[in-house]
Amino acid sequence: MSSIDPRHSIFPEWLRKALDGLYLAAGWLAGIFLIAIFLIMLSLSAGRPLGIDVPAGDDFTAWCMAATAFLGLAHTFRSAELIRMGLLIDRISGLPRKMIEIACxxxxxxxxxxxxxYAIEMTLFSWRFNDVSMGVIAVPLWIPQFGMSAGLTILAIAFVDELIHLLFGGAPRYEKPKAESPDEIIERVMESGV
Known part of the structure; x- marks a missing residue:
């Protein structure tokens, strides 16, 4: 295995930009769905005292929540913000650690x-058979299921991207480099919300 600069990719620059753009776009979409959750919940809360009913508001909130969770996974993974348990692997170094990283x-x-x-298969099944929700507003189920399918597909692409990077000698991009000063440790703890 040859070693490459961890900041560079084995992919052509246009492909690297496209993949990073895909992860970022998925993260932005997750953020947009999070704002939609806020707006729907605000409408539900403000509408109750005024006697205004938001039809199927709970359903739309749940679907937006699923889209937020799944679409945000790839961006979170690539930003080294996904929760990672390093208790065992942090004690290992060199080639054994590299092999464990590749295996994981x-x-x-x-x-x-x-x-x-299977998420894609479920979404296609719902689309083919024209499954609709059972709520107040009949929504074709493939629409809310699409967020989950897209998010998982983009996350799978991110994992394969990272696996190829590791196989060609790159350092893991899904973990932050070790903190170099006590101030950096404190800053990271404050960012994490602990």
């Missing part, structure tokens, strides 16, 4: 790809 990323890629495959 391969397992993660396989698991996420499996879930993405």
């Amino acid at each position: 990323t391969a397992i993660g890629a396989a698991a996420v790809s499996y879930f993405a495959w």
